[in-house]
Amino acid sequence: xxxxxALMLGxxxxxxxxxxxxRAEPGWQYEFPRDHSIHEEFKTEWWYFTGNLADASGRRFGxxxxxxxxxxxxxxxxxxxxxxxxxxxxxxxxxxVTDVAGRQFRFGQKTSRGAFGEAGFDDGERIxxxxxxxxxxxxxxxxxxxxxxxxxxxxxxxxxxxxxxxxGRDGISRKAAGDDxxxxxxxxxxxxxxxxxxxxxRAFDVMGESWFDREWATSQLAPKQVxxxxxxxxxxxxxxxxxxxxxxxxGAADPGSSGTVVMVNGDAVHLxxxxxxxxxxxxxxxxxxxxxxxxAWRIDVARERLQLTVKAALENQELxxxxxxxxxxxxEITGTRDGKxxxxxxxxxxxxxxxxxRELQR
Numbered sequence: 044x045x046x047x048x049a050l051m052l053g054x055x056x057x058x059x060x061x062x063x064x065x066r067a068e069p070g071w072q073y074e075f076p077r078d079h080s081i082h083e084e085f086k087t088e089w090w091y092f093t094g095n096l097a098d099a100s101g102r103r104f105g106x107x108x109x110x111x112x113x114x115x116x117x118x119x120x121x122x123x124x125x126x127x128x129x130x131x132x133x134x135x136x137x138x139x140v141t142d143v144a145g146r147q148f149r150f151g152q153k154t155s156r157g158a159f160g161e162a163g164f165d166d167g168e169r170i171x172x173x174x175x176x177x178x179x180x181x182x183x184x185x186x187x188x189x190x191x192x193x194x195x196x197x198x199x200x201x202x203x204x205x206x207x208x209x210x211g212r213d214g215i216s217r218k219a220a221g222d223d224x225x226x227x228x229x230x231x232x233x234x235x236x237x238x239x240x241x242x243x244x245r246a247f248d249v250m251g252e253s254w255f256d257r258e259w260a261t262s263q264l265a266p267k268q269v270x271x272x273x274x275x276x277x278x279x280x281x282x283x284x285x286x287x288x289x290x291x292x293x294g295a296a297d298p299g300s301s302g303t304v305v306m307v308n309g310d311a312v313h314l315x316x317x318x319x320x321x322x323x324x325x326x327x328x329x330x331x332x333x334x335x336x337x338x339a340w341r342i343d344v345a346r347e348r349l350q351l352t353v354k355a356a357l358e359n360q361e362l363x364x365x366x367x368x369x370x371x372x373x374x375e376i377t378g379t380r381d382g383k384x385x386x387x388x389x390x391x392x393x394x395x396x397x398x399x400x401r402e403l404q405r
Contacts, residue, residue: 075207086260092255094253102144108137109137111133148361161173176189186202196240197239197240204233212313219297223262224264224299231254234253271290272393273285273286273391273393274286277387283305284389301314302319321341323339336393349380350379370393
């Protein structure tokens with residue numbers, strides 16, 4: 044099935060005939076729960092959950108569950124009479140669990156054409172599913188996610204404690220200069236989470252906090268961009284922070300990078316690339332891919348008087364998958380705000396280190 048993903052992503056750039064995919068443009072009016080659902084007029088979208096959990100004894104876990112949709116055939120080009128084997132879009136999903144105490148990391152991938160309904164979006168009950176991996180909205184701001192693989196599983200209920208946060212300005216999150224490199228992007232930045240997590244055959248009742256990222260777009264990375272460094276942070280003073288740093292071929296950060304500070308009351312403060320710095324302080328090299336990832340960072344957000352140190356909870360949290368190999372994992376946060384100590388947890392995503400990333404963008 045990995046070869047199926049590689050094949051489908053490989054033909055996306057060539058699939059330019061027919062109707063045009065919609066692009067992210069200024070002025071989008073977000074509506075909820077509408078925007079939790081599919082936006083099939085755009086080429087790419089995802090539903091992205093990460094979280095830090097613990098059982099009653101304090102044993103810590105991290106998890107990621109993501110549902111991707113990659114458009115192959117524009118909705119206007121689809122005919123109900125066509126064979127179900129003619130692909131409209133590719134559905135693929137990633138699932139990881141980090142056992143912090145046990146120093147172990149598990150990851151898996153599912154891909155599907157959804158020809159027989161085994162994967163899809165918005166069936167009235169589920170927002171997204173791929174086999175037994177499911178996402179549904181149980182009630183206003185309450186979500187349920189479930190996934191399993193041979194050595195790990197989750198079955199979790201998540202309740203948003205803050206309203207959705209819109210990233211960027213005027214309804215779009217820009218990734219580079221020009222109108223072709225932007226997305227519509229929002230997050231539920233703090234979600235109370237409870238349920239069951241299974242690891243190596245042992246079940247744990249867990250609680251903690253999750254972060255939900257929702258993004259849709261058509262444009263790809265700018266020509267000289269090879270990947271990104273993305274960070275989500277939940278701090279113990281009730282605030283959250285999201286930063287992304289788009290990387291160019293020469294290793295420099297693109298000025299299109301940006302971020303968001305979320306205040307205790309849920310208000311969002313946009314950060315331009317000039318208003319924060321992300322400086323790597325430690326690296327880990329993968330035996331599987333020989334990629335060298337910056338897994339520790341120094342963060343400085345001067346306007347918020349915020350200085351943070353970010354460290355991976357476990358060095359090896361690499362998803363050695365085809366065609367999307369990347370590092371994403373739980374991180375621990377220490378630092379100061381206004382000179383006073385602060386701590387937190389979050390997730391770090393590092394792409395393009397195992398090779399340039401051309402087809403997808405955050």
